Structures are given as C-alpha cells and as structure tokens.
Amino acid sequence: MPPKPSTRARAGGGTKKAAAAADTKSTRTRGRILDAAAKVLSKKGYAGMRLGDVAAEAEIQAPAIYYYFDSREDLIEEVMWVGLAQMRAHLTQALDAATELDPMARIMVAVEAHLRHELELSDYATASIRNAGQIPDSIRERADREAIEYGEVWRGLIKAAIDEGQVNPELEPYVAQMLAMGALNWAAEWWSPRRGSLDSVVVMAQTFVRNGLNRQD
Template structure:
C-alpha cells in the first residue's frame, strides 16, 4: 500500500467515524484533518471535494452491510428455512450497523442530510442492497413462509426502517446486536399479539 492510499484510507475511516458520532453538519474538512493531525486543505490532494468524501463513506457503508448479509446467508446450509434466512439477515444487518461498521452507521445517520447529488450517486448500491432483501422476502413468500397477501415492499421498508432506527438508542451495555435482532425477529415474524391470551381490558390473565 502506498503512502497516499494509506492516508486516504485513514482519512475515510476518520470521516466515517466522525459522521457517525456527530452527524453531517458538525463534521468539517478541518475537523477530519485535525483528527489525523493534518490541515484541512491537505485533503484536496486525496479527494476532489468534500462531496467525494461523503459519497465514498455512503457507498462503502452500504457495501459493507450488503456483503455482511450476503456472506451470512451463504454460510447457511442449503436446507435452512426461510425463517432462519430472515433471522440471519437481520442479525448480519444489525451487527454491521451497531457493532462493526462506522461506515454503515454513518450512512444511516447522514444519508438524509447529504446533498441531493450525493444521495443520487448512492442510489445504485442502495438499490442493490434493497434487492437483496427483496429476494429474501420474495423467496419466503413464494414458498408460503410469508402470507401471499403481505405487501413485501412495505414489509421490507418497515423492517429496514426499524433496524436502522436502532442507531439512535442502541446501547451495548444493555445487550448485543444479536440479542436485539432476536427480539426484533420474534416480534415481527411471530407477531406480538397473544392470540390465545386475548382478554378484555381490565381483566388480569392468570
């Protein structure tokens, strides 16, 4: 690895971390540079613009989580049930988001704040990842594991939305990403209504 490549990677890592920690507006070029003991103008040797840095962070963020999900699924036996596949994908997503990848976290945190042109440039990799999920859910519905009348686009958005929202409140001291994925999967896959335990208000079930 050349010095330039090494420096560029360091700068991107730092940018991802700062964006994750502080959000979009609070991270300046001077801030990223300072965290690496450099001056703001130096970043222009490595990147064309601030937008290029942001675009890179956003793209890498999706690629990392996509790869994590694909690899987790590939490691499953061919006989794995659709439920297992969904659970596995959820675990992989939440691990990437909450435990392993500043880039993925940064993407979730700042995508909606990035300039429109940068958002647009991120759409291709986003769509690929969305398709990955759609494939998982469609296969399950095709085989009857998910009811035919369930709208899969809505389900996917609900699922990803709920998982990404965890970034705002997840606390590793209160449990791991895996445990959280289990809770979420149980709630969403099995439903939270206790069909046999349904009582009228005011009645305590013994």
C-alpha cells in the same frame, strides 16, 4: 557469470520501488481519512461534520485532505457509498454461509448481519444509515444505487419465504420489507451498549421480524 546490471537499470529499479512505496503510503493515508470521516459522520451527522474534526481523527493536517478528495462533499459521498457497499457484501457473505437454511431462517440471518454490521462492525454503515435522509441530491446518486442493490437482496429473501408459504398472505411484500428494514435501520439512532447488549437486540429484532412476517394459521 552474468553481467551486473547497469547503473541506469539499478536506478530505474530503485525508482519503481520508491514509487510503489509512495503509492502504498498514499493508499493508507486515503484509507485513514475515509475511516476518520466515517467515524465523524456517524457521530455528528452531515451538518455537523467538519474537515478539521476528520483531520484530527486521521492525525493529519486538514489541507492534506484536499490531496485525496476534491471537497467535503466528495469525501462524504465516498463514505456513504462505501458504507452501503460493505453492508451488502457483509450480508451476501452471511447468506452464502447459510444456503442450507429455510427462507425464514435466512431472513433471521439477514437481520443479525444487518444489525451487527450497522451497530458493531462498521462506522461506514452507521454513517450511511444515519445520514441517508440528510445528504443533498447532488451527492446521493451513487449511494442510492447501492441502496437499491441492497434492497434487492432483501426482496429476494422475502419472496423466497412467500413462495415457501412462510409469510402472511395478507401482507404486501414491499411494505413488509420496508417496515422491517426501517426498524433495523432505526436502531442506529437509539441503540448504545448502555441500553443493553447487542446480542439481546439481535434476538428481539429477529422475534419482531419473524412474528411480523409469519403466516397466521
């Protein structure tokens, strides 16, 4: 029969389990704070976001936020970055499932993925888009890098459609991309379920982008 573990060994094992449980709880609390901040930021904007509102949404005491984030700006920076990183991951996943489609059809997939993630699936994405022009330079560097990566995905989609002869040759690719993305991003400012179903917005946006890009023969 194997020897029983020593008291020290048993105590050590218990300490590791307690530490793991504490770490899991800490991770959940941090995530709850971020979720709450994304929701508040998406609705009230950079200037209107108060840590008291975030704490109330997260159901914690406001001072507890400083255990996880050094400042209000640190919290906002994280929300902005997460919003764009998640949006790029969502778009990439949607495109990976549509590799058999032609380039213009893949752009339509991107239009739907962008709008649904922005308006329906993620407070982070809404917060990032609505506050992109409001946050100070001191906390925008990481989000800006992610925005560039996201734009590169769209650049590749439009280039593929150009190479396939599906885009009006009179269009300048960068301007066309920025106009299309600008229209999609602006939906975060005006759309609500009271203004019609998201499904209809997606269909109209796809028609708008397709007709704007299509070769006119």
